[in-house]
Amino acid sequence: MVEINSKEKFKHLDKLGPMILQCISCGDCREATDYSSDPPKSGVCVSRDHTVGFEPFFGRGKMQIIRSLWQGKLELSKDLAEVIYQCPICNACSEACAYDMDNATIYEALRAELVDAGCGLEAHIPMNNALIDLLNPYQRNNKEKDNWLQNLGFKVKRAQEDKADILYFVGCTAALTPEIQSVAISTAKVLHKLGVDFAVFGEKEVCCGSVAKRTGDLNAFNSVAIKNYELFKNSGIKKIITSCAGCYRTLKVDYKNYLDDLNIEVLHTIEFLDKFIKDHEINLKKLEMTTTYHDPCHTGRNAGVSPLYEEPRRLLSKITDLIEMKTIKESAKCCGAGGGVKKGFPELALEIAKSRIREAEETGAEYIVSICPFCYRNLLDAIKESKSNLKMIDLLELIDRAIS
């Protein structure tokens, strides 16, 4: 064995302690198809299912690689990165693991090691650099984050100037993607209709850094996290709601220490509305449509101790006829966009999404509904690519229609 000081060489893995050696290699993260579980499991790893499927494409192989690195038997390389980044970090492997390994955290640490060693994916570099330079990963002028606010027909408070009970953290995807701005617009309209006192940062909103965290660029992540901390602190806000699953997970889980310090509560908009509508006995109009619901990984398996499985379903069932897919909740198949896959391996992301669309089509529903603009974008691409008759829609858009 090559003598190396792993603790010095792999500082991100070192932070995880003994966890990195705890995989016994049983391989349940490879497939674990189980008709009898509730909900049923139909395979585990979407990455393995849509690639050549050698061991490094799913959990066990990655864990063996990490052990080999840690024990000085293997070196970080660009070749390795090519495979490690073909994973949306949906954490279905963790769900299948009998030992409750937190695979997502371990994979993110490995990616941080790859980036530090100069082996990160080339495709991610401009995206993460744009976070630092432009405050969004889409390499766009951040002023464009104001665009969706122009045609609302009512004024929205600016959190940096006006006091409000709630900050609506829009997220870069909904703010900067014309096809998906409807998520932001619907959210604002719903909050306005319900008389909720809220504000946004608009062009001053800084990316939460999710893409940087998932792809291992902690320099970029820390850069925006610090800016957000200052923004939140200066605004005096005590509650943040967001309609983006990626922002939700990042703010709720990855910013936990920051936000606990500021005594700020983070909720997904759906979580907030589920309670608000119940508490205020708001009547929702029944929409004559059939829907199926796609669980974003960031509000499910990756959401920490309180995944949002029931809240969206409660609302969706009230306003539409919900028909569930075969794999749902903790067993739900990922859309394939996360973890930098959409940017690094767009064809893989699309293939995974097409598979999810086929699963949705089997329900016979007219609409596939989600609560994540990034899932929205990838699933919409898959609908177009596969010429599906399904229609993609965000739950907020439906709630907007259901509130008279």
Next chain:
Amino acid sequence: MATLDKAYKEIEGIIGSKYITEKDFMKAAYSRNVDPAFPDRWADMIVKPVSSEDVSEIVKIANKFKIPMVPRGGGADLVGGSVTQGGILIDLTRMNNILHINEDNYYCEVEAGITWGALVSRLHDKGLTTGVLGPGSGFSATIGGGLSNSTAGFGSTKYGVVPDICLGVEVVLPNPQGTIIRTGAAANKYAEPFCRYGVAPDFTGLFMGDVGTMGIKTKAFLKLFPVTPFKAQRYYILNKNDYNKVYELLHRLRAEVRDGLHDVLVVPLITMQLLASLVENKPNKRPRLKGPIFSILVEAMDERILDVYLEQVENIMKEDAREFEMQEVDLDATLSRDWKFNLKYAYNYFNKYISVAPPKISCTTCHKVPISAIPDVAEKSNQFDIKYKSEFPLGSISLFATVIFLMPNGNCVIVGGFNADNIDEQRETSMKMWHKKLRLQVRYGGVHYWLGEAISQSIVEADAYTPDFIQFFKNMKKSVDPNFLLSPNKFHMYNYEDEMSRYIVKEE
């Protein structure tokens, strides 16, 4: 061009560049399985064929360049069976299709790389089952792996071991021609693969429990059964820690409840105490555990018959045991009367007992003994552990059995071993003690079945095989593998000329 490079290019030409790799990180990912004792072993290349014809071509190329091969299914192997130092590692998981489910005649035809979980789930949709549901690692283990290891598992008390449900296989022989043959009824090219015996000698048996030494299984034909609709689970705890009583009760259960028994497991007292100490949600007041726990699962086609079985069980157990609930030690456990079958229950053994406290992993064995021998082998095993206490890896716990389960007729499987840290510094000590304990088990008449490297070698070391048997084995292997390329090292067989008696260990 070096030999390996030439072979690589030729295989690449057959299966495509996507499905062959020699990258270091790929080799590292395939370097170990579920055991703490083996060192990392890196294959020269890893291939993922998609058909019997692909496998056949790979075998031809391996023969041309005299490169060893090891087949690999789910890779949940515990004894070094599906890794290789050098050579070609053949990952068969791409061959995972169900080719035919014959509902009229109760059999199916599958590719060997499908997992038990996937097959059982598909069958369930049609109201069918394989009876024995494969090994405890059934969520990741493949049908081919189960057959190669003559595996027992959930359902074995009633349905026997995995080869008992096998009606035949399609195998690629490791000879220079890469010959593909079918066994069982399928040896008759006009017949469907609906039964095993007849047509020819039972050549299926040649490939059962062969740990990948005789051929590469690419397809399997399996018996099916209708799902039995009524199942019930009961626990009993013995009034004292007495293995004579365990034997008596197993004998009576077998004699009196017969086909009603689906699974009978005995969890030894010490294992139960260990598990009880590890549960998260402990009751304030815990019971005094005095003896082993019997876990008895009965099944019937009619609920009234199920009740009769439960009554029979109660009558057998009541004198020496009381009904027990896992909730007595674990508040999160399900009450017996609320129990419902699910695959997690069938496959929980693997994760529950192989590593009760990761990263420690068990150097585990499953071996069969006659049920009447349980008291004697328990004593011998415990004496061994005491005698060699200082030679076990630091901090390890050795158990005679983590669980015992009843098989058809009068034998049982004893699952036991010791645990060790999954670190390089401990591997040599672990391997040495593992072999020593395995030799003890072989010498008291234990019959191991998943053999891999560690166990197959220990059987040779214990001098269990007669010279005539070894010669027969070599002759049989030579007839299918003349260049000695498939799964070397197992059974301490490194070539056909080597004298295996030199591996016999005489001490103990």
